[in-house]
Every structure is written in structure tokens, then in C-alpha cells.
Amino acid sequence: MSFFKKLKDKFVKGPDAEEEKNDQHQEEASEDVVEEDVTEEDGSLDGETEVDEEEKVSEVIDDFDDEEQTSEEASEEEIEEDTTEDEEESVKAEEEEDRTSIAAKFKMGLAKTRNSFSSKINDLVARYRTVDEDFFEELEEVLISADVGVTTVMEMIEELEMEVKRRNVQDTQKVKEIISEKLVEIYYGDDEAEEIEGLNENPDGLTIYLFVGVNGVGKTTTIGKLAHRLKSEGKNVTLAAGDTFRAGAIEQLEEWGNRVGVNVTKHNEGSDPAAVIYDGIQSAKSKKADVLICDTAGRLQNKVNLMNELTKVKRVIEREVPGAPHEVLLVLDATTGQNAMSQAKTFSEATDVSGIVLSKLDGTAKGGIVLAIRNELDIPVKLVGLGEKVTDLETFDAHAFVYGLFADMIDEYEEEETV
Numbered sequence: 001m002s003f004f005k006k007l008k009d010k011f012v013k014g015p016d017a018e019e020e021k022n023d024q025h026q027e028e029a030s031e032d033v034v035e036e037d038v039t040e041e042d043g044s045l046d047g048e049t050e051v052d053e054e055e056k057v058s059e060v061i062d063d064f065d066d067e068e069q070t071s072e073e074a075s076e077e078e079i080e081e082d083t084t085e086d087e088e089e090s091v092k093a094e095e096e097e098d099r100t101s102i103a104a105k106f107k108m109g110l111a112k113t114r115n116s117f118s119s120k121i122n123d124l125v126a127r128y129r130t131v132d133e134d135f136f137e138e139l140e141e142v143l144i145s146a147d148v149g150v151t152t153v154m155e156m157i158e159e160l161e162m163e164v165k166r167r168n169v170q171d172t173q174k175v176k177e178i179i180s181e182k183l184v185e186i187y188y189g190d191d192e193a194e195e196i197e198g199l200n201e202n203p204d205g206l207t208i209y210l211f212v213g214v215n216g217v218g219k220t221t222t223i224g225k226l227a228h229r230l231k232s233e234g235k236n237v238t239l240a241a242g243d244t245f246r247a248g249a250i251e252q253l254e255e256w257g258n259r260v261g262v263n264v265t266k267h268n269e270g271s272d273p274a275a276v277i278y279d280g281i282q283s284a285k286s287k288k289a290d291v292l293i294c295d296t297a298g299r300l301q302n303k304v305n306l307m308n309e310l311t312k313v314k315r316v317i318e319r320e321v322p323g324a325p326h327e328v329l330l331v332l333d334a335t336t337g338q339n340a341m342s343q344a345k346t347f348s349e350a351t352d353v354s355g356i357v358l359s360k361l362d363g364t365a366k367g368g369i370v371l372a373i374r375n376e377l378d379i380p381v382k383l384v385g386l387g388e389k390v391t392d393l394e395t396f397d398a399h400a401f402v403y404g405l406f407a408d409m410i411d412e413y414e415e416e417e418t419v
């Protein structure tokens with residue numbers, strides 16, 4: 001199956017899904033007819049049935065007959081089976097809905113990158129009729145201009161050349177699809193999706209997420225969005241205002257706490273961040289919270305201070321909750337391009353960053369930075385900010401990301417295929 005088709009099947013309700021839905025409606029309609037018939041029959045036997053039922057109930061109460069128990073159990077099992085099937089169906093429907101809404105969000109959030117990237121790729125494909133060295137050279141430029149990162153682009157071009165040769169592809173149109181496939185492959189590398197996507201949780205109690213990153217990258221907003229998301233999943237969430245350095249940071253986090261409806265532990269400006277986090281942990285424990293999200297100051301100007309502060313904060317967390325922090329999340333502003341890369345290098349030298357949150361991905365035409373971060377720094381992107389709304393935070397999914405980049409082409413491709 002073609003890769004575009006695979007993505008479409010996964011994220012878009014295509015004609016197949018519509019057909020399935022129609023079939024389901026028809027089935028439901030015919031079930032209704034059968035049900036109506038049964039009700040009519042029931043109606044004609046009304047009196048008899050009631051008597052039967054009463055007799056049966058009293059029999060069961062007076063004399064608990066083994067045989068009847070067995071038949072009842074059997075029918076209970078049948079009902080249970082039906083319910084399980086119904087539940088499975090509705091879970092499936094919900095999952096499909098989730099996938100399509102995730103895809104829609106990535107599609108919308110990546111509009112800027114897609115518009116710039118697709119138009120360049122389309123232009124390239126239109127100008128070259130065959131796949132040759134010049135074609136790859138220009139493609140290299142397109143990828144670099146989308147901030148994919150030189151090392152990643154080189155690797156990508158090399159693999160593309162091999163793949164094109166292996167599949168004996170002549171048509172430049174077909175290369176679009178191979179590019180999308182390779183982007184996903186390069187993103188995952190040797191890792192499985194489950195290993196690098198989604199946030200780590202503590203199965204035995206309090207989960208702690210430590211947020212790091214320089215001022216203004218969207219750290220506070222992201223903490224607010226994540227708190228909202230976890231809370232709407234039914235989790236008891238609390239925050240700790242560990243950025244005691246920047247003026248207004250504590251109040252800003254408090255505002256988010258009020259907006260989302262979660263508790264915030266705070267001290268005065270200029271106080272010891274490790275002490276705030278310690279209190280935050282005690283408060284979370286006493287409230288039996290599921291998740292504690294800790295903010296920290298992003299003092300890049302002085303790497304030694306930053307390192308000392310983060311080391312101290314981590315030591316407190318590790319001592320209070322063994323195995324924590326469950327994620328150290330570095331927030332990077334996608335619109336800052338190569339600057340974000342150098343921040344990531346500095347922070348990963350100062351502390352063990354377990355994942356990246358790429359904020360403001362919706363605000364850049366250079367979304368290729370996702371691949372550069374993952375590939376050149378070997379840190380997975382865990383969450384992406386796709387807008388300013390509280391709900392605009394998504395778990396990163398490489399397939400949905402690539403769908404977002406190629407959505408227009410995937411739609412066109414389907415049209416061509418069905419003509």
C-alpha cells in the first residue's frame with residue numbers, strides 16, 4: 001500500500017470509512033425493524049409474558065434451580081459479550097475520532113510550514129521530469145530552508161537516492177511520497193514509536209514533570225496547557241512556581257492555575273527554587289495529587305548558575321520521590337530556528353533533558369526543526385504547541401506531523417488515484 005494512502009487511512013475519514021458508516025447505519029436500521037417486530041409480538045403476548053416473568057422470578061427466589069441458573073448465566077454471558085462488543089466498537093469509534101482530530105490539528109498547526117514546503121516541492125517536481133542529481137541538489141536546498149538541519153538533510157538525501165534507485169523510480173511525482181516516508185523513518189531511527197512518544201508516568205504514585213527553558217519560549221503557557229489536558233483526563237494536578245528569578249513569573253503561573261483550576265505552590269520572588277519545589281512535592285503528596293508540574297527559571301546567561309540550580313532542584317525531587325522527575329522537558333520556541341538548537345545543546349549539557357516541547361510550531365514556516373532536534377541531539381519531541389488556545393498542545397506523533405506537512409498532496413494524490 002502506498003504511504004500516502006496509509007496516512008490517509010489512518011488520519012482521514014475516507015470514502016471507505018463513509019461506506020462503513022453507511023453500512024452500519026443500514027444494519028442499525030434493519031435492527032430497529034427487527035426490534036419493532038419483536039415489540040409487536042410482545043404486545044400480543046403481553047399478559048402471558050408478564051405472568052411467565054412473575055412465575056420465573058418467584059421460582060428463582062423460592063427454589064434456586066441449578067438448571068435455570070445455568071441458562072441465566074448463559075444469557076448473562078451473551079449480554080456481556082454483546083456489551084463488550086459494543087464497548088469495543090465505541091472505543092474504536094472514539095480512537096478513530098481522536099486520530100482524525102489530531103490530524104486536523106497538525107494540519108492546521110503546520111499550515112505555514114506546509115504552504116512554504118509543499119509549494120517548493122511542487123515547484124521542484126514540476127520543473128524536473130526525471131529524478132537526477134540536480135533534482136536532489138535542489139531538494140537538499142528545500143529541506144535545509146525548512147530547518148531540517150544539514151546533517152539530517154544529508155542523511156535523508158542519501159537514503160532517498162538509494163530508495164529511488166532500489167524502486168527504480170523515474171517519475172518525480174512519486175518522489176514526494178518517498179520523501180514523506182523517509183521523514184518518518186528518519187524521525188524514528190532505531191526506536192519504536194511507543195518508546196519515544198508520550199510522557200512517562202509513575203505507575204506507583206506521584207508523577208513529576210520538570211520544565212526547563214529560557215524566558216519567553218512559551219514555558220508558562222505550555223505548563224498551563226498541559227495542566228489543563230491532564231486535568232481533563234481526570235488527573236489531580238498541582239503546579240510549583242519554581243521560576244523565582246523572573247519578575248512576574250510566579251503571578252503568571254498563578255493566573256494559569258486559576259484559569260485551569262489547579263493548585264499552585266509559590267514562595268516570594270528571589271527565594272530558593274529548590275525550596276519551592278520541595279514544598280510543591282509535600283503539598284502534592286498531602287493532596288494525593290497524580291501529577292506535579294514544576295516550573296524553573298531559564299537563566300541562560302550564566303550556565304554555571306543554571307546548572308547548579310537545576311542540579312539542586314533535581315536532587316530534591318529525586319530524594320522525595322524515587323524515580324522522579326519522570327520527564328525533564330525542555331521548551332523550545334520553534335520560531336527561533338537554529339537558536340533553539342543551540343539552547344537545546346546548552347540545556348542538555350546542564351541537565352538530562354528527556355524530551356522537547358516545541359512551542360509555537362504554528363508560527364513558523366520552518367517546522368523541519370523537529371527532525372533536526374530529534375536527529376542531531378537525539379532527544380525526542382514529546383509535545384508540540386500548535387496555537388495559543390489552552391487546547392492547542394498535542395502529543396507529538398511523527399505520522400501526524402508528516403501528514404500535516406503533506407496534507408494537500410495526500411488529498412490530491414487520492415483524487416488522482418480515484419480518477
Ligand SMILES: Nc1nc2c(ncn2[C@@H]2O[C@H](COP(=O)(O)OP(=O)(O)OP(=O)(O)O)[C@@H](O)[C@H]2O)c(=O)[nH]1
Pocket residue numbers: 213214215216217218219220221222243246249298359360361362363384385386387388392
Ligand atoms: N502561536 C502560539 N503561541 C504560543 C504558543 N505557546 C506559547 N505561545 C505564546 O507565546 C508567548 C510567550 O509565552 P509565555 O508562556 O508567556 O512565555 P514563557 O516561556 O512562560 O516565559 P517565561 O515564563 O519567561 O519562561 C505568549 O504570548 C503565548 O501565548 C504556541 O504553541 N503557539
